[in-house]
Amino acid sequence: MQGHIMAVRNARPLSPHLGIYKWGPHMLVSIMNRAMGVGLATVGTLGFVGWLVALASGEAAYADFMSCVTSCYYLGYLIAIGLTFAFFFHMLAGIRHFVMDAGAGFELKANRLWSWLTLGGAVVLTVGTWLIIFGKAV
Numbered sequence: 001m002q003g004h005i006m007a008v009r010n011a012r013p014l015s016p017h018l019g020i021y022k023w024g025p026h027m028l029v030s031i032m033n034r035a036m037g038v039g040l041a042t043v044g045t046l047g048f049v050g051w052l053v054a055l056a057s058g059e060a061a062y063a064d065f066m067s068c069v070t071s072c073y074y075l076g077y078l079i080a081i082g083l084t085f086a087f088f089f090h091m092l093a094g095i096r097h098f099v100m101d102a103g104a105g106f107e108l109k110a111n112r113l114w115s116w117l118t119l120g121g122a123v124v125l126t127v128g129t130w131l132i133i134f135g136k137a138v
Contacts, residue, residue, distance in 0.1 A: 025115035032119075033093035036086040044083055084129055089122035 021027070054065030069076035096114050099105050105114050 024112060025119070026111045029093055029096070029115040029118050033090060033097075036090040036093070039086045040083065040090060043079065044086075047079070047083070081126065081130055085122055085126040088125040088129075089118065092118045092121050092125075 050065065054062045069080075096105070096118050099114070100111075105111055
């Protein structure tokens with residue numbers, strides 16, 4: 001048997017693939033966490049820089065910026081609400097990952113529960129925040 005290597009057939013794949021796993025809320029939260037991070041980094045940075053430029057350019061430029069953000073059939077509000085959701089979701093997902101990094105929450109039921117709580121918590125915090133904002137604006 002010198003020079004001859006016997007191949008051992010293994011029923012398991014060498015690397016995981018999406019077709020192997022059953023779709024679950026933990027996968028959704030993981031993918032959304034990455035997307036929300038990218039959204040916060042790009043849209044949030046562009047909005048913040050635009051606000052700073054308008055602020056530094058004087059009262060007229062700032063008024064134009066604010067009217068643009070709050071008009072356009074409330075497109076500015078939709079973007080702000082989306083950024084608020086992204087912030088809360090990304091924050092709660094980070095807490096979830098922190099708990100998992102500590103070695104807890106890997107059980108399937110716990111992982112699913114924390115995933116749903118992350119998603120639901122982000123919705124509740126976003127709605128609560130904007131109810132406060134709109135309540136003070138009226």
